[in-house]
Amino acid sequence: MRLTTILPLLTLPITITATPTPNPTPNKHSKPSRLWATHYNGNVYTLSLSETNLSITHTQKTCGKMPSWLTYDSESHIVYCSDEDGTADPSTHGSLTAYRPGRDGGELHELSTTSTIGGGVDSVIYEVGREKFIAIAHYEGSAVSTFKLPLKQNSPSNQEFHFKMTKPGAVPQQDSPHPHSVFLDPTGSFIVSPDLGADLLRIYSISSSGELTSCPPVNVTFGSGPRHGLFWTDGTDEHSSSSSSSKPTHQREMAAVGKTMMYLVNEIGGTMMVFDVSYARSGCLNLESKQTLTPYPGPGMDPKTNSKSEMPSGATPSEIRLIGDKFYVSVRSDQGFEPNDSMVTLSRNAKDGRVKVDGKSEAWGKVPRTYAVNRVGDLVAIGNQASATVAIVRRDRVSGELGEKVAVLQVGEPGKVGSAEGLSSVIWEE
Numbered sequence: 001m002r003l004t005t006i007l008p009l010l011t012l013p014i015t016i017t018a019t020p021t022p023n024p025t026p027n028k029h030s031k032p033s034r035l036w037a038t039h040y041n042g043n044v045y046t047l048s049l050s051e052t053n054l055s056i057t058h059t060q061k062t063c064g065k066m067p068s069w070l071t072y073d074s075e076s077h078i079v080y081c082s083d084e085d086g087t088a089d090p091s092t093h094g095s096l097t098a099y100r101p102g103r104d105g106g107e108l109h110e111l112s113t114t115s116t117i118g119g120g121v122d123s124v125i126y127e128v129g130r131e132k133f134i135a136i137a138h139y140e141g142s143a144v145s146t147f148k149l150p151l152k153q154n155s156p157s158n159q160e161f162h163f164k165m166t167k168p169g170a171v172p173q174q175d176s177p178h179p180h181s182v183f184l185d186p187t188g189s190f191i192v193s194p195d196l197g198a199d200l201l202r203i204y205s206i207s208s209s210g211e212l213t214s215c216p217p218v219n220v221t222f223g224s225g226p227r228h229g230l231f232w233t234d235g236t237d238e239h240s241s242s243s244s245s246s247k248p249t250h251q252r253e254m255a256a257v258g259k260t261m262m263y264l265v266n267e268i269g270g271t272m273m274v275f276d277v278s279y280a281r282s283g284c285l286n287l288e289s290k291q292t293l294t295p296y297p298g299p300g301m302d303p304k305t306n307s308k309s310e311m312p313s314g315a316t317p318s319e320i321r322l323i324g325d326k327f328y329v330s331v332r333s334d335q336g337f338e339p340n341d342s343m344v345t346l347s348r349n350a351k352d353g354r355v356k357v358d359g360k361s362e363a364w365g366k367v368p369r370t371y372a373v374n375r376v377g378d379l380v381a382i383g384n385q386a387s388a389t390v391a392i393v394r395r396d397r398v399s400g401e402l403g404e405k406v407a408v409l410q411v412g413e414p415g416k417v418g419s420a421e422g423l424s425s426v427i428w429e430e
């Protein structure tokens with residue numbers, strides 16, 4: 001059933017246990033790790049990491065004019081790249097390209113490509129029975145679209161959802177709806193898309209045919225500019241053996257869910273929000289806001305609420321991940337380690353799921369737009385956009401702390417802070 005088959009696709013909170021074994025001893029003869037990075041210069045790079053030697057092994061002009069985001073389906077061994085070119089104007093477009101990585105070198109062999117609504121950024125793969133789909137958030141395109149997988153050459157989208165503002169936003173960046181990401185709930189039955197322009201969490205239920213059905217969106221505080229988020233679940237699954245039940249797939253999975261929470265970072269408001277999640281009989285998700293904090297350490301910080309802390313002026317949270325009970329939020333342009341920016345570590349309280357800030361560590365570059373933790377959980381690859389550097393830092397698997405710099409590599413030319421230039425994303429081949 002979907003609950004088990006979706007597991008390989010879920011992100012770190014589920015695949016890494018909360019009770020890790022200590023850091024493995026580095027093995028001199030271990031195979032190099034491979035990474036891929038996208039750059040707004042139109043290149044996708046294959047990187048190789050062997051101990052402290054991080055190097056570029058392939059540079060490929062591909063994924064349209066603005067390669068923006070990579071999603072790796074490790075199960076079928078296919079990489080998907082979204083191209084952020086284009087806007088909501090239907091005479092423009094972006095693209096989606098599927099690749100199979102080469103066995104040895106890791107260069108990407110193009111399998112198929114198709115044009116999409118403009119402004120494609122983050123994407124997520126979802127599965128219904130034996131069928132797979134990919135959903136894409138279109139930032140400039142003010143839309144969410146889906147494609148059936150495997151991606152066919154020039155295939156049309158499966159579904160498109162186009163959005164319009166119903167009221168003006170708080171800041172010029174909120175001139176139109178800007179879905180910034182798409183992510184799955186722990187049952188694999190819902191997709192949430194934070195819309196930075198409209199201050200909404202757009203929610204879709206995934207039907208048994210793979211079609212998305214809109215649920216009522218959830219408001220976030222005016223001017224927050226929601227960007228990225230993730231779910232946490234206690235993993236209790238009382239009904240997982242009832243897959244032969246004659247109930248519709250949806251209701252069955254609703255019943256199978258234990259305690260579930262959602263965590264969100266807001267780019268414009270510089271905040272992080274905590275929600276209790278419940279699965280409503282209506283077939284939609286209920287999100288109840290439980291805490292809002294600033295994911296940044298500060299001199300005026302109230303340790304109970306973090307309410308006095310503020311992001312430094314001009315700083316914005318970007319990516320969020322959860323491993324065990326530690327959150328990591330990358331913060332762009334805080335200049336916490338001048339001229340470099342910061343990664344902030346936060347702790348999740350096991351009792352009530354609330355969050356407090358632990359501290360910050362160095363991103364070893366400017367504008368850490370994305371970062372990715374390897375599956376073992378001992379290395380973090382930080383994609384610094386403006387400096388166009390990929391920095392590998394150690395992560396302590398027991399304390400969760402981010403530590404020493406392992407390697408830093410220039411990948412393509414630096415970009416101007418605040419522009420769509422520079423390194424756009426980095427992922428591990430895992």
Ligand SMILES: *[C@@H]1O[C@H](CO)[C@@H](O)[C@H](O)[C@H]1NC(C)=O
Pocket residue numbers: 048050053054055057
């Ligand atoms: C680093 O790795 C690259 C690619 O694997 C290799 O060509 C290069 O020789 C290595 N450099 C060192 C100093 O080991």
Ligand SMILES: *[C@@H]1O[C@H](CO)[C@@H](O)[C@H](O)[C@H]1NC(C)=O
Pocket residue numbers: 219
């Ligand atoms: C969300 O915001 C809109 C516009 O401000 C308002 O009309 C609506 O009632 C809000 N919905 C909820 C559930 O608060």
Ligand SMILES: *[C@@H]1O[C@H](CO)[C@@H](O)[C@H](O)[C@H]1NC(C)=O
Pocket residue numbers: 337338339340362364365389391408
């Ligand atoms: C900023 O990061 C670069 C790249 O890793 C590094 O060379 C430099 O020393 C860092 N600067 C500071 C002040 O840490």
